[in-house]
Amino acid sequence: MDPGLLVSDLLDTNAMTALIVCKDGSVKYINKTYLDILGKKEEAVVGKYIGDITPETRTLISLMTGKAIVGYNWSVNGYNMIACSLPLIKNGEIVACFAYSLFLDIWDAKDLVNNLMSELNMYKDEVHHLYSARHDFAEIIGQARNIQDVKFLAQKAALHPSITVLVTGESGTGKELFAHAIHKASSRSRMPFIRVNCAAIPENLLEAELFGYEEGAFTGSRKGGSPGKFELANGGTIFLDEIGEMSLSMQSKLLVFLQEKEFERLGSHHPIRVNVRVIAATNRNLKEMITQQKFREDLYYRLNVLNLDIPPLRERIQDIPLLASYLIPKLNRELNTCVTSMSDEALDIFCKYDWPGNIRELTNVLQRAMILADMENYLTITAKQLVFMKNHNETKDDSSSKTLRSLIRDYEKQILAKVLEETDYNKSKTANILDIDLSSLYKKVKQYGLTPENF
Structure with missing residues (x-):
């Protein structure tokens, strides 16, 4: 079959409209289907400026930008179509634009709309999930x-x-x-x-x-x-x-x-x-x-x-038992634990603590205590699981009676212990990190009893 005849037959099909517009915007070719829709004769269109025939045309935009415009809605005289405008380029220059439109049978259009709406709703659900308030x-x-x-x-x-x-x-x-x-x-x-x-x-x-x-x-x-x-x-x-x-x-x-x-x-x-x-x-x-x-x-x-x-937690201590009762079932679901309550002694420790991290810290402390309780098959959080808080409170109470020199020594000991632990007790690395002489480090390690056995 002659390819030229095949193209000619394709352009003259009743299933689509076809149009070729020159670089200056004049119509070079229009098929019979498009002429019938426009209700015009060939001589009234060919050679004329496309903007005068269809003012809403996208072919002029495609000629200007050199970019294809694909899959847009195109309506002429009550006919609804899906259209494309494709720039034709020769030797790197735009020479013309080929535009065509496909008719949408009403049932095909319905399927298309349903598919598009289904996809749109899917994206809307995703956006709603990403950008919606999660708390009330x-x-x-x-x-x-x-x-x-x-x-x-x-x-x-x-x-x-x-x-x-x-x-x-x-x-x-x-x-x-x-x-x-x-x-x-x-x-x-x-x-x-x-x-x-x-x-x-x-x-x-x-x-x-x-x-x-x-x-x-x-x-x-x-x-x-x-x-x-x-x-x-x-x-x-x-x-x-x-x-x-x-x-x-x-x-x-x-x-x-x-x-x-x-x-x-x-x-x-x-x-x-x-x-x-x-x-x-x-x-x-x-x-x-x-x-x-x-x-x-x-x-x-x-x-x-x-x-x-928002008031800090230390200014509403009476709410701590209420918050704990609310958080424990919620955290059980997250941690897969089976803790049901807190003992009076544990609540007393909670109520004596000043909570510098407020409810966020309360949640974190509860998580730690619940994991410890669950490991030992406790259903109730007791003071045993809150030793780390009790020690903190005692240290805080003791510090008020200490001198500045003793407080500085305590702080120095904590820093040395922390860095020694991070370096696996490598004294050379520790001395470099803290920018002190190795001999000074040895003296301080001995002074504070920071031996490997103590670690």
């Missing part, structure tokens, strides 16, 4: 008045989905838990909840992470660019953790967004407007940072529309 107010445990007051205020904040919230408090108090709960209880709950740790992202990348970038905005930027976290959070909530670690230049850019509710991607001059609630959190004293000129005062007042100051 039921997980904020406590009967102390101070935590109840903060929880009540947070629940009120959830009812006002546009106000900015600043969550403050020591490390481990549950600032992120409050952010999750506010989003989940708000009218934004079906939209994304996106967390950004401002301390974990290098300053030179934070702007691109938050606001996105266009292709070619910087070396190594992704082809086609990338949306930022604010864009992804549109309609939902963005949680800016460790806001106190943000540089002054980034603080200025965040301030502009809070004022204008819009931003520009890196490398673009096109503003993008989004509807996002901002919840920020920090364990630093922002007012003190303002006096040190490390945090912008105007940004502070923009963020601090509503302040939730």
Whole structure:
């Protein structure tokens, strides 16, 4: 069969429309099927400017960019088709564009739509899993008045989905838990909840992470660019953790967004407007940072529309038994243990401890105690599994009566023991790490009784 005739028959099929447009935009060829759809004769189309015949045509874009445009919806006079525009290149130059459209039989179209919707829902489920709040107010445990007051205020904040919230408090108090709960209880709950740790992202990348970038905005930027976290959070909530670690230049850019509710991607001059609630959190004293000129005062007042100051655990000691009762079943599932409770003596040790790491530390200590109890087939955590805490408390109580010299000696002994352990008791390595003479190290080892037997 003559290949030329085969191509001719293919272009004249009733199953598709076909068109060739020259570099100047004039129509070189159009098949009969397309003429019938347009309701025109060949002489009214061939040689004419394609933009005058079909103003929405993509062929002109393909001629300009030299890039194929594949699989777009194309409708003419009530006919729905899937179309492609392919640039024709000769000797490295664009000489024409070949465009064709395929008719969609209604049942094929239905299948296509169903397949696309199925795939879209799959991606939506994945995005929802990645960018959704995982905690609610039921997980904020406590009967102390101070935590109840903060929880009540947070629940009120959830009812006002546009106000900015600043969550403050020591490390481990549950600032992120409050952010999750506010989003989940708000009218934004079906939209994304996106967390950004401002301390974990290098300053030179934070702007691109938050606001996105266009292709070619910087070396190594992704082809086609990338949306930022604010864009992804549109309609939902963005949680800016460790806001106190943000540089002054980034603080200025965040301030502009809070004022204008819009931003520009890196490398673009096109503003993008989004509807996002901002919840920020920090364990630093922002007012003190303002006096040190490390945090912008105007940004502070923009963020601090509503302040939730989470109390430390030592200021609500009465909640410790309640927290332990809540955490033990949860940790049993994670650790595959069978611990059911804590003895009164163990709870007394918990209540006398000052918890510098707050609820996060409480959780970690419980995990350790539960593993120790389970290893010995104990169903109840006793003081035996909390010896490490008891020793800490005794050391802390004893230290208040010690002199400065004895405290320094204790600290020196701890450091020496730690480094000796890390070097497997290699004295030469230890001396190099601590930058002291080997002879001095031998004297201190003997002075403090840091022999291998003691290790």
